[in-house]
Amino acid sequence: MAVSSNTVDIAAAMVTQPVQGADWLLVTPLLLTMAGGAVAIMLRKKTAIQPWIAIGVISLVVLSNIGLLAHVLDHGVVTMVMGGWLPPFGIAFTADAMGAFFALSASIVALCAAIYAAGSIEASERRYGFYPFLILLLCGCTGAFLTGDIFNLYVWFEVLLISAVGMIVLGNDKAQIDGGVKYAILNFVATTLFLMATGLLYGLVGTLNMADIIVKVSQLEGQGPIYGIAAIYFLAFAMKAAAFPVNFWLPASYHTPRMVVSAVFGGLLTKVGVYALLRVVLMLMPEPREWLGDIISLVAIATMIAGALGALAQTDIRRMTGYIVISGVGSMIAGLAIANQVAVAGAIFYAVHSFFCITALYLLAGVINRIGGSFSLRELGGLYNKSPLVAAVSLILLLAVAGLPPFSGLWPKVMLVEGALESGRSLLAASILISGILLTIAIGRYWIYAFWRGGPEGTVDGTLVPQSDGTATVASVSLPMTVTVPMAILTGLVIYLGLFPEGVMAISTQGAASLVDPTAYVQSVFGVWP
Amino acid sequence: MNTVIFRTIAPYLSALMMVFSIFVLLRGHNEPGGGFIGGLIAVSAFAIYGIACGVAAVRRSMVVHPMSLAGIGLFIAVLSVLPSYLFGQPPMTSQWLIFDFLGSELKLSTPLVFDIGVYLVVVGAITSIALSLEERDVD
Amino acid sequence: MEFVIASLVGLLMSASIYLMLSKKLVRVLMGIAILGNSVNLLIFTGGRITRSVPPFIPEGSYLPLEQTANPLPQALVLTAIVISFSFLAYFLVLGYRAYQELGTDDVLEMRVAEPKGDEKPPLGY
Numbered sequence: 167m168a169v170s171s172n173t174v175d176i177a178a179a180m181v182t183q184p185v186q187g188a189d190w191l192l193v194t195p196l197l198l199t200m201a202g203g204a205v206a207i208m209l210r211k212k213t214a215i216q217p218w219i220a221i222g223v224i225s226l227v228v229l230s231n232i233g234l235l236a237h238v239l240d241h242g243v244v245t246m247v248m249g250g251w252l253p254p255f256g257i258a259f260t261a262d263a264m265g266a267f268f269a270l271s272a273s274i275v276a277l278c279a280a281i282y283a284a285g286s287i288e289a290s291e292r293r294y295g296f297y298p299f300l301i302l303l304l305c306g307c308t309g310a311f312l313t314g315d316i317f318n319l320y321v322w323f324e325v326l327l328i329s330a331v332g333m334i335v336l337g338n339d340k341a342q343i344d345g346g347v348k349y350a351i352l353n354f355v356a357t358t359l360f361l362m363a364t365g366l367l368y369g370l371v372g373t374l375n376m377a378d379i380i381v382k383v384s385q386l387e388g389q390g391p392i393y394g395i396a397a398i399y400f401l402a403f404a405m406k407a408a409a410f411p412v413n414f415w416l417p418a419s420y421h422t423p424r425m426v427v428s429a430v431f432g433g434l435l436t437k438v439g440v441y442a443l444l445r446v447v448l449m450l451m452p453e454p455r456e457w458l459g460d461i462i463s464l465v466a467i468a469t470m471i472a473g474a475l476g477a478l479a480q481t482d483i484r485r486m487t488g489y490i491v492i493s494g495v496g497s498m499i500a501g502l503a504i505a506n507q508v509a510v511a512g513a514i515f516y517a518v519h520s521f522f523c524i525t526a527l528y529l530l531a532g533v534i535n536r537i538g539g540s541f542s543l544r545e546l547g548g549l550y551n552k553s554p555l556v557a558a559v560s561l562i563l564l565l566a567v568a569g570l571p572p573f574s575g576l577w578p579k580v581m582l583v584e585g586a587l588e589s590g591r592s593l594l595a596a597s598i599l600i601s602g603i604l605l606t607i608a609i610g611r612y613w614i615y616a617f618w619r620g621g622p623e624g625t626v627d628g629t630l631v632p633q634s635d636g637t638a639t640v641a642s643v644s645l646p647m648t649v650t651v652p653m654a655i656l657t658g659l660v661i662y663l664g665l666f667p668e669g670v671m672a673i674s675t676q677g678a679a680s681l682v683d684p685t686a687y688v689q690s691v692f693g694v695w696p
Numbered sequence: 697m698n699t700v701i702f703r704t705i706a707p708y709l710s711a712l713m714m715v716f717s718i719f720v721l722l723r724g725h726n727e728p729g730g731g732f733i734g735g736l737i738a739v740s741a742f743a744i745y746g747i748a749c750g751v752a753a754v755r756r757s758m759v760v761h762p763m764s765l766a767g768i769g770l771f772i773a774v775l776s777v778l779p780s781y782l783f784g785q786p787p788m789t790s791q792w793l794i795f796d797f798l799g800s801e802l803k804l805s806t807p808l809v810f811d812i813g814v815y816l817v818v819v820g821a822i823t824s825i826a827l828s829l830e831e832r833d834v835d
Numbered sequence: 836m837e838f839v840i841a842s843l844v845g846l847l848m849s850a851s852i853y854l855m856l857s858k859k860l861v862r863v864l865m866g867i868a869i870l871g872n873s874v875n876l877l878i879f880t881g882g883r884i885t886r887s888v889p890p891f892i893p894e895g896s897y898l899p900l901e902q903t904a905n906p907l908p909q910a911l912v913l914t915a916i917v918i919s920f921s922f923l924a925y926f927l928v929l930g931y932r933a934y935q936e937l938g939t940d941d942v943l944e945m946r947v948a949e950p951k952g953d954e955k956p957p958l959g960y
Contacts (some may be wrong), residue, residue: 369881
């Protein structure tokens with residue numbers, strides 16, 4: 167292949183048009199989190215100002231993500247390539263409605279966690295690096311949601327995993343090291359599977375840019391090893407999302423770290439797995455997804471039911487919350503199994519609901535431990551007397567997570583059931599409802615045992631042994647701002663999404679449209695469908 | 697590993713390796729090399745110095761904590777992305793500043809700034825791992 | 836050539852899976868090390884193996900003058916090596932800590948986070 171050296175058409179390979187300033191919104195969250203993380207690492211010893219750095223940086227990220235979402239809703243899918251190389255040569259960042267919306271939700275969750283941690287993470291743990299890890303975790307999440315390059319997605323997954331394994335052993339308890347070993351190894355195997363599938367995909371289509379992959383895979387017309395590659399991707403991301411047969415790392419580890427760490431993990435990490443499932447398996451490989459449809463649907467059913475049954479079988483509220491996370495993941499995978507627009511929109515809506523609701527539930531477990539002194543349902547009781555407000559908030563959150571009206575869990579489940587019935591997957595629709603019923607029983611027991619009965623087991627109102635001094639002690643508790651503010655934000659969002667779901671529904675539908683029919687996505691990257 | 701010969705040679709050897717690491721960092725734009733590999737060479741220099749003279753001596757010689765060094769590097773790398781905003785170009789597009797310096801052509805560029813950031817991140821992060829492993833050996 | 840290396844990838848991967856199924860943490864970690872390497876080899880093979888020169892562009896030219904090796908898989912493998920290497924280092928330290936704290940390297944006996952014979956949930960309301 168002899169090529170003459172200096173006759174090169176630069177415009178064929180590089181961006182020559184000036185870039186709009188607003189497009190920079192795609193990278194500002196990443197630059198902010200990286201720079202903020204760097205500053206937080208440098209000032210690790212100054213434990214008093216660490217929370218302020220984190221809260222400041224993450225607030226800026228929230229603002230920037232609001233701007234990005236507004237830009238995407240106005241102008242459609244936005245693409246930007248690094249270094250001025252045109253796609254598929256440069257690493258592209260592409261934000262559609264789903265990516266931008268998830269990025270915004272993730273930054274709100276991280277902001278709440280940063281505020282909550284200011285009151286619960288001790289100075290020694292700050293010195294160890296809680297806040298840098300939190301900011302870099304957000305960086306990894308945002309990068310994963312906004313990238314348009316599949317290898318870059320892998321790199322963001324590793325950024326996430328590095329920050330997560332750093333956070334999970336924060337505190338150095340025995341249980342944490344035990345949970346950390348299982349969490350770290352199984353998640354690393356999952357990301358290695360992801361890498362393996364990416365290597366095979368690159369060998370098949372010769373490109374890593376997602377838009378280019380869409381085009382190349384559609385040209386394959388279902389030939390070749392693309393089915394196997396899709397199956398490996400599904401396994402890898404299902405493992406990251408904690409879907410049923412590969413979910414065991416989650417209940418083994420999520421209850422061990424500090425509650426705010428669990429809250430961030432439960433709120434963000436499994437959702438990144440679900441996001442990757444929707445993005446890669448649904449958008450990049452529609453035909454193999456159809457081929458895998460029945461298996462995905464089985465996995466979704468098993469995940470929903472196993473999660474709900476697991477939640478029923480727990481006394482520890484932290485572990486119960488872990489199983490509730492798994493059950494929710496099943497609902498989102500149901501959207502992937504059905505894959506019509508309503509159901510995918512439902513899955514996106516469910517993910518957004520789950521971002522807020524699961525984070526709030528883990529933080530709530532921390533609050534309950536603070537006022538009740540235990541995580542076990544047998545040792546809790548009578549908390550309504552101590553704090554009616556906490557009781558009310560937790561009732562709202564628990565009803566929301568079980569999908570009962572009028573809170574945010576209802577609408578995505580309605581959309582999922584509608585989509586399932588539309589596409590004739592009645593078994594899936596039934597399982598969504600059955601898992602809802604089982605979860606309702608579980609959360610009912612949670613709330614009644616922790617709040618409604620008069621006192622813990624062994625007291626008059628508790629059930630076992632009536633004792634003479636069994637009157638529940640009523641001492642009103644006052645919660646600091648670091649607890650009330652994030653709980654208020656998250657609970658407010660859960661109520662708001664339940665009462666006024668139209669806006670989120672519209673965004674989710676737009677996001678689902680670009681997943682089901684990625685023409686707009688490809689056009690945003692290449693200008694035209696090549 | 698604490699022979700007199702090694703302890704005498706190690707400071708000179710690590711100094712030489714540091715110079716070489718900076719050379720590799722700077723030549724990386726036209727020839728093989730760059731921030732990553734330069735950083736690894738610098739880490740080996742610190743590691744040799746640490747094996748010979750102890751972890752405390754390395755920490756003293758680095759002045760700032762290795763993790764802080766990594767933070768500084770990350771910050772510099774982020775800074776190198778920004779100049780292209782001013783020129784209406786996509787992020788990370790390289791900007792060159794070529795001028796005459798004492799009779800020879802000097803080329804400064806944002807990729808160089810980025811590479812210096814990478815260099816510091818690698819030096820900071822891997823030295824801190826290496827030092828904590830060496831410290832663990834003692835007890 | 837691809838066939839030979841693909842077989843090697845398969846061999847390494849089955850060895851790593853065998854090791855990862857072991858109960859001993861050390862063997863699991865060795866399995867992870869091999870898994871990372873086999874995937875790197877897989878990516879490298881996925882970019883096609885050719886007998887050609889390294890991908891450098893000579894001075895004064897915009898394009899390579901002759902056919903060069905594919906540089907992209909090399910960049911990917913470099914990234915993956917760095918990541919898997921640093922994770923392996925972390926896992927070794929974590930495994931060692933686990934052995935010290937929990938007094939065992941048998942994963943079946945690591946039941947601190949999920950103790951055996953945990954209390955049953957309350958029946959009824």
